[in-house]
Each structure stands twice: as structure tokens, then as C-alpha cells.
Amino acid sequence: MHNRLGGFSMADTGVVETLLQRIEKVDGGVDSPGVAASLGVDHQVIVGAVKSLQALGDVISAELRSSKHWELTEEGTEIAEQGSHEARVFNSILLEGLPQAELMKLSFGKIGFSKAMSNKWIRVDKSYEGGPRIFRTVESIEDQVREKLLLVKQGNAAQLDEKEKNELKKRKLLAEVTVKSYWITKGGSFSTTITKQEAELTPEMIATGSWKEKKFKPYNFEAMGVAPNCGHLHPLMKVRTQFRQIFLEMGFSEMPTNNFIESSFWNFDSLYQPQQHPARDQHDTFFLSDPALAHEFPLEYLERVKKVHSEGGYGSQGYKYDWKMEEAQKNILRTHTTAVSARMLYKLAQQEKFTPVKYFSIDRVFRNETLDATHLAEFHQIEGVVADKDLTLGHLMGVLHQFFTKLGITKLRFKPAYNPYTEPSMEVFSYHEGLKKWVEVGNSGVFRPEMLLPMGLPEDVSVIAWGLSLERPTMIKYGINNIRELVGHKVNLQMVYDSPICRLDS
Amino acid sequence: MVLKAELKSTNRILAHCCRQLHSTFRVLFSLTWLGLSANMPTVGVKRDFLFKALGRTYTDEEFDELCFEFGLELDEITSEKEIISREQGDSKASGASDVILYKIDVPANRYDLLCLEGLVRGLQVFKNKLEPPRYRRVSPDSGGPQRLIITKETAAVRPHAVAAVLRNITFTQERYDSFIELQEKLHQNICRKRSLVAIGTHDLDTISGPFTYTAKAPGDICFRPLNQTKEYTATQLMSLYRTDSHLRHYLPIIEDKPVYPLIQDSNGTVLSMPPIINGDHSRIRLQTKNIFIECTATDLTKAKIVLDIIVTTFSVYCAQPFTVEQAEVVYPDGKTCIYPELAYRKEKLSAEFINKKVGISESTERIAQLLTRMCLLSQPTGVRDEIEVEIPPTRPDVIHACDIMEDAAIAYGFNNITRTTPPTYTVANQFPLNKLTELLRQDMAAAGFTEALNFALCSQEDIADKLGKKISQTRAIHISNPKTAEFQ
Numbered sequence: 003m004h005n006r007l008g009g010f011s012m013a014d015t016g017v018v019e020t021l022l023q024r025i026e027k028v029d030g031g032v033d034s035p036g037v038a039a040s041l042g043v044d045h046q047v048i049v050g051a052v053k054s055l056q057a058l059g060d061v062i063s064a065e066l067r068s069s070k071h072w073e074l075t076e077e078g079t080e081i082a083e084q085g086s087h088e089a090r091v092f093n094s095i096l097l098e099g100l101p102q103a104e105l106m107k108l109s110f111g112k113i114g115f116s117k118a119m120s121n122k123w124i125r126v127d128k129s130y131e132g133g134p135r136i137f138r139t140v141e142s143i144e145d146q147v148r149e150k151l152l153l154v155k156q157g158n159a160a161q162l163d164e165k166e167k168n169e170l171k172k173r174k175l176l177a178e179v180t181v182k183s184y185w186i187t188k189g190g191s192f193s194t195t196i197t198k199q200e201a202e203l204t205p206e207m208i209a210t211g212s213w214k215e216k217k218f219k220p221y222n223f224e225a226m227g228v229a230p231n232c233g234h235l236h237p238l239m240k241v242r243t244q245f246r247q248i249f250l251e252m253g254f255s256e257m258p259t260n261n262f263i264e265s266s267f268w269n270f271d272s273l274y275q276p277q278q279h280p281a282r283d284q285h286d287t288f289f290l291s292d293p294a295l296a297h298e299f300p301l302e303y304l305e306r307v308k309k310v311h312s313e314g315g316y317g318s319q320g321y322k323y324d325w326k327m328e329e330a331q332k333n334i335l336r337t338h339t340t341a342v343s344a345r346m347l348y349k350l351a352q353q354e355k356f357t358p359v360k361y362f363s364i365d366r367v368f369r370n371e372t373l374d375a376t377h378l379a380e381f382h383q384i385e386g387v388v389a390d391k392d393l394t395l396g397h398l399m400g401v402l403h404q405f406f407t408k409l410g411i412t413k414l415r416f417k418p419a420y421n422p423y424t425e426p427s428m429e430v431f432s433y434h435e436g437l438k439k440w441v442e443v444g445n446s447g448v449f450r451p452e453m454l455l456p457m458g459l460p461e462d463v464s465v466i467a468w469g470l471s472l473e474r475p476t477m478i479k480y481g482i483n484n485i486r487e488l489v490g491h492k493v494n495l496q497m498v499y500d501s502p503i504c505r506l507d508s
Numbered sequence: 509m510v511l512k513a514e515l516k517s518t519n520r521i522l523a524h525c526c527r528q529l530h531s532t533f534r535v536l537f538s539l540t541w542l543g544l545s546a547n548m549p550t551v552g553v554k555r556d557f558l559f560k561a562l563g564r565t566y567t568d569e570e571f572d573e574l575c576f577e578f579g580l581e582l583d584e585i586t587s588e589k590e591i592i593s594r595e596q597g598d599s600k601a602s603g604a605s606d607v608i609l610y611k612i613d614v615p616a617n618r619y620d621l622l623c624l625e626g627l628v629r630g631l632q633v634f635k636n637k638l639e640p641p642r643y644r645r646v647s648p649d650s651g652g653p654q655r656l657i658i659t660k661e662t663a664a665v666r667p668h669a670v671a672a673v674l675r676n677i678t679f680t681q682e683r684y685d686s687f688i689e690l691q692e693k694l695h696q697n698i699c700r701k702r703s704l705v706a707i708g709t710h711d712l713d714t715i716s717g718p719f720t721y722t723a724k725a726p727g728d729i730c731f732r733p734l735n736q737t738k739e740y741t742a743t744q745l746m747s748l749y750r751t752d753s754h755l756r757h758y759l760p761i762i763e764d765k766p767v768y769p770l771i772q773d774s775n776g777t778v779l780s781m782p783p784i785i786n787g788d789h790s791r792i793r794l795q796t797k798n799i800f801i802e803c804t805a806t807d808l809t810k811a812k813i814v815l816d817i818i819v820t821t822f823s824v825y826c827a828q829p830f831t832v833e834q835a836e837v838v839y840p841d842g843k844t845c846i847y848p849e850l851a852y853r854k855e856k857l858s859a860e861f862i863n864k865k866v867g868i869s870e871s872t873e874r875i876a877q878l879l880t881r882m883c884l885l886s887q888p889t890g891v892r893d894e895i896e897v898e899i900p901p902t903r904p905d906v907i908h909a910c911d912i913m914e915d916a917a918i919a920y921g922f923n924n925i926t927r928t929t930p931p932t933y934t935v936a937n938q939f940p941l942n943k944l945t946e947l948l949r950q951d952m953a954a955a956g957f958t959e960a961l962n963f964a965l966c967s968q969e970d971i972a973d974k975l976g977k978k979i980s981q982t983r984a985i986h987i988s989n990p991k992t993a994e995f996q
Contacts, residue, residue, distance in 0.1 A: 231956055232953075232956060233952065233953035233954060233955060233956040233957045233958055233959075234953060234958040234959060235949060235950075235953050235959045236958075236959040236960065236961045238961055239949070239959055239961065243946065246938075246942075246946075249936070250936045250938065252936075253932075253933075253934045253935065253936045254934070254936055255934065255935075255936045255937040255938075256936075256937065256938050256939035256942055257939065258939050258941070259939075260941060262964060263985060278700060278704065278807075280700070284989050288987050288989065288990070289987070289988045289989050290985055290986060290987060290988060291986045291987065291988035292985060292986040293985065294988070314907070316908075317908055317909055318907050318908040319853075319907040319908070320907065321809075321907075322809040323807060323809065335987070358932045358933075358934065359932075359934060360932060360934045360936070366964065368964075368965070370989065370990075370991055371991070372991065373991075373992070378963075379963075379965055379991075380963055380964055380965060388930055388932055390930055390931075390932040392864060393930055393932075394864065394865060394866055394867030394928070395865070395866045395867050395917055395922070395925055396866070396867025396868070396925045396926050396927055396928045397867060397928055397929070397930040399922075399925060399927040399928075400927040400928045400929040400930065401929070401930060403927050404929065415576075415923055416922040416923055417576050417579065417581075417922065418578070418579030418615075418914070418917075418918045418922060419579065419615065420579075420615035420616055420617050420618070422617075425908070425910045425911055425913075425914050426866075426910075426913065426914035426917050426918075427914075428922060448865075448910070450908065450910055451908060451909075451910055452908060464865070466930075488961075489961055489963070490961070490962065490963050491960075491962050491963065493960075493961070495958060495960075498958055498959065498960075499958065
């Protein structure tokens with residue numbers, strides 16, 4: 003049979019039709035619960051019919067109404083059938099009484115007991131031999147609670163006053179239920195015949211030309227489509243890619259930083275950081291137990307480093323302490339990628355003729371620290387180095403300015419600072435519009451001659467360098483407060499899925 | 509009145525919060541490169557005393573700005589009450605002092621700025637309010653210098669010692685507190701928690717030289733230590749101080765040695781048992797007029813620096829300011845040295861050197877003036893653009909001409925230097941491994957994989973036990989000092 007209503011299930015068809023017919027007959031409108039009752043179907047079925055009709059356009063107009071009425075809860079229904087707990091307690095006490103222990107075993111015992119006691123229907127004789135025993139105090143009782151509930155069940159809730167209803171509500175026997183119903187009236191384009199809107203344009207329709215007579219359901223451009231399966235890049239790595247871009251755009255070459263392990267010599271000694279320095283402590287650095295010592299060093303260079311630490315030279319007074327080989331041999335997890343910069347500068351110094359260079363690196367470093375919301379044992383350091391003749395502090399500021407401009411930071415200020423291997427050293431501050439304050443964004447300096455000259459670099463060559471962490475700008479950009487939510491295996495992958503593209507300069 | 513006070517405190521709280529936020533950012537940034545800022549010592553000074561000594565008052569912003577220029581950081585503005593309140597709760601704080609304290613962060617290599625007197629000296633000279641003081645070592649008015657005789661037993665545990673005397677000094681409570689604080693700061697900083705150098709200061713009028721620096725077996729040492737009422741042997745002291753939150757950290761320095769260092773006077777009175785504790789007998793009080801200072805050490809260079817710093821800083825309160833009375837130290841082999849060294853070193857450099865390195869162009873005279881403002885008294889020599897710089901004993905951090913150059917730049921003002929672009933022409937190259945990685949990452953994500961960022965550090969369990977492998981078969985490296993069992 004040709005189904006005019008296309009898409010509807012056979013069960014619904016009848017309901018919708020009947021509903022339309024009802025509405026047609028009536029002058030005003032119909033009330034959905036009423037229709038449901040007369041058709042003998044669940045109210046929800048009528049609601050379904052109403053919604054499908056609404057989807058077709060202006061056929062009907064349905065006004066949402068809500069009304070409250072009282073209903074028995076599950077417990078309430080149980081009581082209505084079997085009587086209230088206290089009544090059942092009363093009824094289970096025979097003439098000779100009932101031991102309290104036994105009563106408590108019954109399902110209604112506990113609640114019923116206390117209620118019955120407060121109604122003064124029963125009494126307890128605590129001194130009875132064999133244990134406390136309960137006796138009736140009155141001959142018979144009226145189970146008022148049950149009666150009230152029965153009234154409600156029969157639909158006569160109105161006969162109870164507010165106070166009684168609230169009391170029963172407190173005991174969780176009655177519940178106030180909001181019923182949403184529809185007042186349905188004829189709509190602008192009312193008719194008892196329904197034409198369903200088509201959802202798809204099929205080739206047959208085009209071929210036969212039948213599309214001219216059909217009504218089409220409008221596209222819902224607001225609907226969220228099915229998300230396609232896709233992969234995701236980690237936000238920290240996205241920021242890393244952007245920084246790499248910035249350096250490459252500025253003509254900086256990438257240093258080979260693929261070694262997490264470094265000897266103390268390259269990590270500290272070659273950088274003119276003394277062996278007694280606190281940063282070389284057990285507390286700050288990860289020392290290796292296996293492999294514990296490094297053995298291959300450019301020996302001539304090592305001797306020069308030893309001399310400049312312990313005696314001075316190259317215009318320096320030196321630190322004047324006993325420089326120990328064993329200390330330099332200790333293997334560690336590198337604490338900064340400046341160790342790699344040192345290696346690169348040494349290599350540069352071995353060239354026949356000096357050529358200026360610009361190097362950068364962005365890689366992982368390790369610190370042996372107590373962990374908290376902003377500190378991890380491993381994180382990423384960004385470092386830039388420029389080596390050329392006659393570079394000045396002004397040049398360093400210029401490079402920093404160019405670098406930070408690419409990050410969208412244009413207001414910079416510099417503060418004198420101290421690092422063991424740079425002199426002068428500057429902390430870089432930028433103005434934070436939100437906090438209305440100058441915030442540190444990096445650290446920089448000119449490498450000391452005691453570091454460069456033993457390598458063999460010409461005297462007029464200056465090396466300027468700066469660094470910052472990768473995690474901090476990422477956390478600010480992506481609004482993450484706890485570093486453990488960004489890095490590591492305990493990260494919520496949803497964060498990775500949802501992280502937007504990284505645009506550093508806006 | 510009430511409203512104004514409230515507004516003020518709200519401002520202060522806001523500023524405090526800003527500072528807290530700021531320092532959180534700051535810590536992570538600076539910790540990551542060159543990792544030293546975390547070790548910046550903090551000096552607490554009473555604001556009003558500081559301003560009095562500086563000769564003028566500043567608003568918080570003005571002082572913050574001054575610190576920024578000079579290379580200090582005004583880390584926190586607080587009061588004793590606030591500190592106690594924050595650490596132990598408001599109830600414990602009632603009755604504590606409301607006096608405003610400035611907490612100033614000082615660069616780790618500026619031992620001369622570790623107390624109010626040092627800061628004042630540095631800032632006054634910087635602002636041209638004071639000439640750099642000239643420190644002199646003098647002989648005693650009568651009699652010979654105090655003598656400290658080192659015996660050979662010390663060689664096993666703590667071989668070096670230096671000494672000096674501050675004559676006719678006048679203490680007030682603040683000066684006294686500052687004196688004690690400076691010693692503590694030096695102990696924490698250059699002395700590497702007393703392991704390299706330990707400082708002892710004594711009331712010279714309660715003891716009589718010559719003094720002996722020796723080392724004895726723990727059982728043979730017995731004296732009444734500072735703040736105690738009875739005598740203890742050294743062995744007993746080790747157990748006594750094991751629970752002392754401050755001193756227990758220093759016990760391991762000498763604990764296992766066969767002999768412990770000991771300084772006594774000619775009557776056998778114990779001055780101190782370095783590096784643990786001084787004797788109570790020779791303790792310094794407010795009324796003390798003459799101080800005997802001794803520093804024992806495993807590193808002689810540092811001991812000399814420490815002594816110089818203490819005596820130069822506090823000689824300002826002596827009847828003859830900036831003079832220090834010498835003391836003689838006699839080594840086991842008979843060699844004698846006079847301390848404090850108070851060495852003034854001269855270095856010559858050219859104005860061109862400074863101008864070129866910093867990127868400015870100042871006249872020779874002007875540069876000499878800039879350096880003098882940093883306590884480096886300088887004069888043009890008259891030979892071309894040569895300048896002779898005198899490095900005082902208060903600046904042991906100046907070990908190369910580049911240190912002098914930095915000071916010139918600071919006096920000039922970093923932010924006054926013109927920014928220029930280096931003319932360095934380079935063609936950039938990517939590291940091949942990283943280049944490939946970047947390409948791979950993109951396509952792997954396009955293929956539907958999500959990038960994860962794991963720790964390199966893991967536990968032994970994670971890579972061996974839980975996978976049923978032997979740890980020796982994995983090519984893992986092992987860390988000798990992990991802080992947690994997660995990272996091995």
C-alpha cells in the first residue's frame with residue numbers, strides 16, 4: 003500500500019493520522035494527555051507524533067505546557083498495596099508481644115518501629131526476660147498513611163492539604179512530577195493529509211521530473227557532522243616547529259644535539275664553570291652510574307682548560323683552585339644544550355680560517371630537581387649563538403630584538419645578570435599587557451674569553467648567545483598551568499587532540 | 509584614614525600577587541638557560557634603615573627601577589609578621605614586627621652585596637653619592653699583631669686559616685644582626701655550606717693570643733659551645749646537634765675524620781670548633797669593641813676572599829673607618845703570612861676596548877668615570893686612550909677585562925645602548941636528522957597517528973621487569989642519583 007507518510011513506521015502512522023483528524027474536528031485545540039488517554043497510548047507516543055508533525059512545517063502549532071501533579075514513588079506504591087511500615091509492625095505484634103530482635107529482622111521493622119513508637123501504638127519492655135519485647139498499646143489502629151496514598155493513587159490528590167502532601171514527600175512516598183504536555187491547534191498550513199519532505203534528491207526524481215512536485219527538507223547547516231578520523235601533533239612539538247622556523251628564517255643553522263649524555267668536561271669545564279660550582283652538585287645534576295666516566299677528550303685543549311681554571315691566563319686571574327680530571331670525566335645527563343654549542347665552537351676554532359656562524363638548537367635537557375607544577379626533571383631548551391668578529395652588546399640586543407619580534411614581542415628591556423660563562427650577561431624582559439608588568443622572557447650574554455680563547459678562536463671574535471625554555475611559551479600560548487598536563491605519559495590525550503595550530507606572532 | 513590604609517594594603521597584596529606570578533614565570537625561564545639564577549642569594553633589609561643609609565626615600569617603583577639598572581632584583585616587599593603569617597598561620601604572627609622588609613636578590617658572584625652595608629656602599633657609589641672607600645691594613649697601635657699558629661695536625665682535615673682584627677667597632681642591634689647575617693650568607697654561598705670555608709668571629713677582649721689552630725681527637729675536645737650552659741666533648745656535640753635543624757647539615761664535614769679542627773687561645777679557652785660551632789666564652793655582644801676574625805678552609809683563595817669581604821664591609825663602623833688591623837698566621841713549616849690581604853689589583857685597558865665590546869663610543873675620561881661608579885676606581889693614564897683600573901678587594905668577581913667591561917656597560921645603562929644588527933651573513937642549514945623527523949611527523953599525523961611526548965627518564969621496572977627482560981640486556985644508561993624511583 004502506498005504510504006503517503008513515507009518514513010514513518012506503521013505503528014506511528016495511525017497515531018499521526020488520528021491526531022490530525024481529532025484536531026480537525028475540534029474548534030479550539032486538543033490536549034495531548036487527553037488524546038493519549040482516549041487512544042489508549044502512552045503520552046510519549048503522542049509527543050513523538052507532535053514532533054514529527056512539527057518537522058513538516060506549519061501543519062500544527064503546539065504550545066508547550068507543564069503541569070505538576072502528585073505521584074506515588076515506588077516505596078509509596080508498595081505502602082499503598084501492603085500498608086505502611088508502622089501498620090505492618092503493629093499487625094505483626096500478637097497478644098503476647100514480639101521480641102524486638104525478631105521485629106528488627108523484618109524488612110519494615112526498623113522504620114516502622116520508630117514510627118509506631120512515635121504514634122504511641124506500641125511500647126517496649128526492656129526488662130523482659132529473654133530480651134526486650136514489644137507490646138501493643140492500643141487495640142486497633144487506623145493506617146492513615148496508607149489511606150492518603152490511596153487517595154493520591156486514585157487521582158484524588160487534591161483532597162489532601164499541602165502540609166500532608168509535603169510530609170509524605172519528606173518520607174519519600176510522594177513525589178511531585180512535572181508533566182509536559184502540548185496544547186495542539188491547527189497550524190497555518192493545516193491539512194489532514196501529510197506530505198513528507200524529501201531528504202534526498204535521487205537520480206530517479208531527476209529522471210522522471212518528479213522533483214518538481216516534491217517538498218524538500220531544508221539543509222541544517224548548523225548540524226555538527228561526523229568528525230573524520232585524524233592524527234594529531236603534540237602542542238609542544240608544534241611550538242618547537244615554529245621556533246625552528248624562526249631560527250631558520252634568521253639564517254641560523256641547526257646544531258647536532260642528538261646526545262642526551264654529556265661529559266662534565268663539555269657541559270661545565272669547557273664553559274668555564276668551576277668544578278666546585280653549586281650547579282654541579284648532586285642536587286641539580288643527574289650523574290650516571292653506568293657508563294660513569296668519559297675518556298675521549300681533545301687532550302691539548304683539555305690542558306688549556308685546566309690551566310685557565312686553576313691558574314688563569316688569556317688575561318684572566320683564573321679561579322685558582324685544583325682542577326681535577328676525575329671531576330671532568332664524570333658523565334651526566336646534560337643540563338643545558340650550551341654544551342653542544344661549546345663543541346661546535348671548538349670545532350669552528352679548529353678550522354684553518356675563521357668563518358662567522360649562527361647556530362641554534364632546541365632540545366631536551368635534564369635537571370635533578372624536586373618536581374612541582376612548573377618544574378620537571380626534563381624539559382626543552384631553546385638556544386641561539388652568533389660568532390663573528392667584533393660583535394658588541396648592542397649587536398646582542400639587536401639580534402634579541404629581531405628574534406622576539408618574530409614572537410610578537412616588541413617591547414624589550416635588559417637587566418644586568420650573572421652567569422658563570424657569560425660576561426656581560428643580560429636578562430631579557432618583555433612587557434606583559436595583561437599583568438601590566440615586565441616579565442622575564444629569556445637570558446643572554448657574551449661568552450667569556452676564558453671559554454673562547456682556550457678553544458683557539460681568534461681574539462677579536464665575540465660569541466653572543468641567548469636561551470629560553472620551550473615549555474613556558476607553550477604553556478602560556480595554550481593556557482596550561484601544570485607542566486605535567488603538557489609533557490609526559492600522564493597527559494590527557496584529549497588535550498593533544500584539541501590543541502589548535504600554533505601561531506606565535508599573534 | 510581606614511579606607512586609605514585598606515587601599516594601600518590591597519595595592520600591596522596585588523603587587524605581591526603580581527610579583528609571585530612574575531617570579532613563577534621568571535623561575536622557569538631563567539632556570540632553563542644557564543641554570544644559575546636559581547642560586548641567587550636573597551638579602552633581607554629593613555626598608556627604612558636602607559633609605560636612611562642611602563640618604564633618601566624611594567617609592568617601591570623607584571627602588572625597583574634602581575635595582576633593575578644596577579643588576580639587583582627587588583624580589584619581595586614584606587614584613588616579619590607577613591612571613592610568619594604565611595608560614596605558620598595568623599595566630600602565630602600576632603606580636604611580630606610590622607617593619608617593612610625588602611627582599612633583594614643579589615647576583616651569585618657579588619659577595620660584596622650580601623648585606624645592607626654592602627648594598628648601600630654599592631648603590632651610593634653607583635649614584636655618585638660616595639667615593640669608593642679606600643681600605644687599609646694597619647699595624648696595631650701597641651704591641652705586635654695577633655698571631656694564629658697553625659699546627660701540622662690540621663693538614664688532615666682543614667689545612668688553611670686566615671685571620672684579622674676589627675678595632676674599636678661600634679655595634680647597634682641592626683649592625684650586629686647584619687654582621688651575623690653576612691657570615692651566614694657567605695657560608696651558604698661562596699663557602700659552599702661551610703665545606704670550603706668556615707668563619708668564626710670572637711670578642712677579642714675576652715680572649716688572649718697567640719691563638720692556636722690545631723686538630724684533636726673528638727674525645728680530647730671539651731668546651732662550652734655557643735648558647736649552652738655546660739661543657740660538652742666533641743663526640744657529645746655531634747649527637748647534640750644531630751637534631752638541630754641548622755647545624756646538623758655541617759656535621760658530615762668533619763664527623764668521620766680522626767681529628768676535629770679546634771681554635772684555642774693561650775689559656776686553652778676554646779674559640780671555636782670549625783666548621784660546627786663557636787665557643788660561648790668569646791661570643792660577640794652588642795657592646796663588643798674589638799673583634800678577632802678567623803676563617804679556616806680547604807680552599808685558601810676563597811678564605812682570603814671571605815675575610816676581605818667581611819672586614820671591608822664592617823670596617824665602616826670602626827673608630828678609624830675602612831682600616832683593618834692585621835694579624836699574622838704562622839704555618840707548620842714556619843712560614844708566616846700577614847692578613848687580610850686587602851689587595852688592590854691594577855689592570856690597564858683601552859677605552860677603545862670597552863667601546864668596541866659594548867657598542868658605544870665614550871671618551872676615555874667618561875669611561876673612567878663610569879667604572880669609578882662601580883667601585884672600580886679608574887683614571888686615564890694619559891697614554892692614548894689607556895685607562896688604569898684599580899680593582900678593590902671587595903670585587904673578587906672581577907677576574908678578567910671582560911668583567912670590567914660589563915661594569916662599564918652597567919654604569920652606562922644597558923637600555924641606553926643602541927641596538928644594532930650584526931652584519932653576519934650566513935646560510936642556514938637544518939640538521940639532517942631533524943629535517944627528516946619534521947617531514948615524518950607531518951605525514952604520520954596525516955596518516956592518523958597522534959604524537960605523544962614521553963619522558964626519556966623511566967624506572968628500571970618499566971623497561972625491564974615489566975617486559976620480562978633483564979635490565980642488563982637493555983641498552984639503558986643508569987643514573988646514580990635519582991630523586992625519585994620513577995627516574996632511574
